Amino acid sequence: MQLYNNLSAKERAELIEKAGKDRLTISFYKYAKIGNPELFRNHMFLAWDELDVLGRIYVAQEGINAQLSVPAENFQNFKDHLDSITFLENVRLNIAIEHDNFSFLKLKVKVRHKIVADGLNDETFDVTNKGVHLDAIKFNEIIEDPDTVLVDMRNHYESEIGHFKNAVTPDVDTFRDSLDIIEASLKEHKDDKKLVMYCTGGIRCEKASAYYKHKGFKNVYQLEGGIINYYRQVQEQGLENKFLGKNFVFDQRRSEQISGDVIAKCHQCGKPCDSHVNCANEGCHLLFIQCPECAEMMDQCCSEECKSVVALPYEEQKALRKGQQKSNLIFKKGRSEALKFKN
Numbered sequence: 001m002q003l004y005n006n007l008s009a010k011e012r013a014e015l016i017e018k019a020g021k022d023r024l025t026i027s028f029y030k031y032a033k034i035g036n037p038e039l040f041r042n043h044m045f046l047a048w049d050e051l052d053v054l055g056r057i058y059v060a061q062e063g064i065n066a067q068l069s070v071p072a073e074n075f076q077n078f079k080d081h082l083d084s085i086t087f088l089e090n091v092r093l094n095i096a097i098e099h100d101n102f103s104f105l106k107l108k109v110k111v112r113h114k115i116v117a118d119g120l121n122d123e124t125f126d127v128t129n130k131g132v133h134l135d136a137i138k139f140n141e142i143i144e145d146p147d148t149v150l151v152d153m154r155n156h157y158e159s160e161i162g163h164f165k166n167a168v169t170p171d172v173d174t175f176r177d178s179l180d181i182i183e184a185s186l187k188e189h190k191d192d193k194k195l196v197m198y199c200t201g202g203i204r205c206e207k208a209s210a211y212y213k214h215k216g217f218k219n220v221y222q223l224e225g226g227i228i229n230y231y232r233q234v235q236e237q238g239l240e241n242k243f244l245g246k247n248f249v250f251d252q253r254r255s256e257q258i259s260g261d262v263i264a265k266c267h268q269c270g271k272p273c274d275s276h277v278n279c280a281n282e283g284c285h286l287l288f289i290q291c292p293e294c295a296e297m298m299d300q301c302c303s304e305e306c307k308s309v310v311a312l313p314y315e316e317q318k319a320l321r322k323g324q325q326k327s328n329l330i331f332k333k334g335r336s337e338a339l340k341f342k343n
Contacts, residue, residue, distance in 0.1 A: 009105035012054070016101050022072040025096035025103040025251065027228070029115065029203040031063040031127050032087040037111045040064075045109045047081050054104040056250075058112045062127055064088075065115035065203055067250060069104040094201045094228040096249070096256065103251040116207050119176035124214075131209030131220035134196070136233035139223050140242055148194040151182055153205045154248070157287065161255060161264045161274040162227075162245030164198065173335075175204050182208075183215055190217045198223035198230075200247065231258050246274050266291040267339035268298065281306035283321040286336055303338035 007015070016023070034040050041059045048068075055068025070078045082088045096103070134142060143150050143164065152159045152169045155178075159169035168185075172178045186195065195217050197205035205222040212220050223230055227247045234241045245263045246255040254276045266273040266289055273291040280300040288302050301307040309317060 007106075012105045013102055016105075021101075022099070023069045023101045023103075024072050024075055025067075025069050025099055025253075027067045027094045027096075027201045028082075028091050029063065029065045029201065029206075030088055030091050031115075031130075031206065034059065034061050034063065037061055041109050041111050045107065048078070048109070049107055051078050051081070053078065054107050056104065057107075057109045058115045059109065060112045060115045063115050067104070068107075069101075069251075092202075092225055092229070094225055095232075096253075097228065097231060097247075097258075098253060098256045100251075100253045103253055105252075116204055117174070117176055118179065118207060118211070120179075120211070122214075125211065126214070127207055127210050129210050129213055130206050131195075131197075131213060131222050133224035134221050135224055136230050136237065136239055139196070139198075139230065140240060142194060142196055142221065143242065145194060147192065148196050149186060149189070151195065151197045153178060153197050153199040153208050157276070158200070158248040161276070161289070162243060162247055162258060163263075165242050165244060167198075175208075179208065179211060183212065186217075190215075194219045194221060196221045196223070199226050200249065201226040201228050227258065228256075231256075248276070264289055265341055266294055267302075267341050268294040270341040279303075279306050281309045282317065283309065288336070288339055302336055305338070 037059045044057065044059070051070060051074045053068055053070045055066060057064065057066040057068065079093070082091060142148055143166070150164060150167045152163050152167045153175065155173055155175070156169070156171045159167070163169050170178045170181050172181065186193065195212060197208050199205045202222065202225050205226070209220045209222045227243060231241065231243065231247070233239065241259055243258045244261045245259060247258050248255050255274070262272045262274050264274040265271060268290060271291050271293070273289055275289060275291070276287055277290045277295065277300060279286040279288070279302040284302060284306050286302045290298070290300070299307050299310055301310060309320060
């Protein structure tokens with residue numbers, strides 16, 4: 001029984017290109033009590049591997065969080081499998097606005113302590129006691145109410161390239177960082193303000209809505225399905241789009257265009273730009289915003305130091321990386337001191 005990938009990302013990409021068939025990029029989540037996450041994980045891997053599903057899926061006792069790619073011709077079989085699982089029947093599937101057949105190149109189903117890391121250790125907190133879900137119409141209405149506080153539950157590098165008009169965008173690196181900051185800033189308004197939250201697909205603001213209800217906030221709301229579902233409703237129903245810029249996504253595409261506004265700038269020269277890249281130096285791999293002109297001038301690197309490294313023969317680059325642990329630095333997402341127009 002195979003419970004792991006037997007192809008590299010490169011080999012998988014070659015197979016996808018050779019097949020020439022469309023794939024759908026999909027995300028979904030569900031908070032539910034899973035008694036044996038390891039057994040559930042194995043079941044999902046075997047079923048989805050048969051359907052040529054690729055992606056990054058987290059399973060925990062509190063539920064499942066999935067971002068994946070499935071061949072369009074296998075979509076109905078994939079949906080039927082989800083519907084065969086009681087707590088996933090008719091689960092909302094967020095289908096990507098912009099498709100990319102290479103958005104995921106491996107199937108990774110991992111067991112985690114939680115599907116959204118929150119740093120909480122409170123057995124009285126019930127993540128399923130969530131706030132009121134809002135569709136796009138109701139969301140557009142409520143955020144115009146002067147008694148509403150609209151909060152972006154994503155991280156700084158996400159809201160930097162796109163966010164809703166007049167939203168509070170905490171300058172945080174992780175979801176867990178934002179929970180206490182938001183509570184502290186709004187603690188005087190637990191009774192008189194409407195707390196409305198949004199995120200990419202809904203999973204973070206759903207947990208946040210339950211958390212703030214747990215903390216005593218009386219009027220808690222969330223954008224159902226997040227930015228992805230919001231924009232789909234805007235297009236289908238001809239609604240006013242109140243989102244500015246791009247929606248950051250966690251796959252090879254890195255973002256989806258929601259409006260024509262460019263609200264960010266190149267981290268190296270300051271020109272309007274909202275395209276994230278990874279530093280070409282494999283020993284760095286920092287995620288940052290870089291315009292085409294700087295990419296050419298800097299050899300797609302974040303700094304002169306990294307530029308000098310990628311100019312070396314590959315074997316020398318490997319030798320420099322040996323024993324270096326920089327994974328934590330990668331996820332600083334543009335916090336590097338070398339990026340003068342970010343800092």
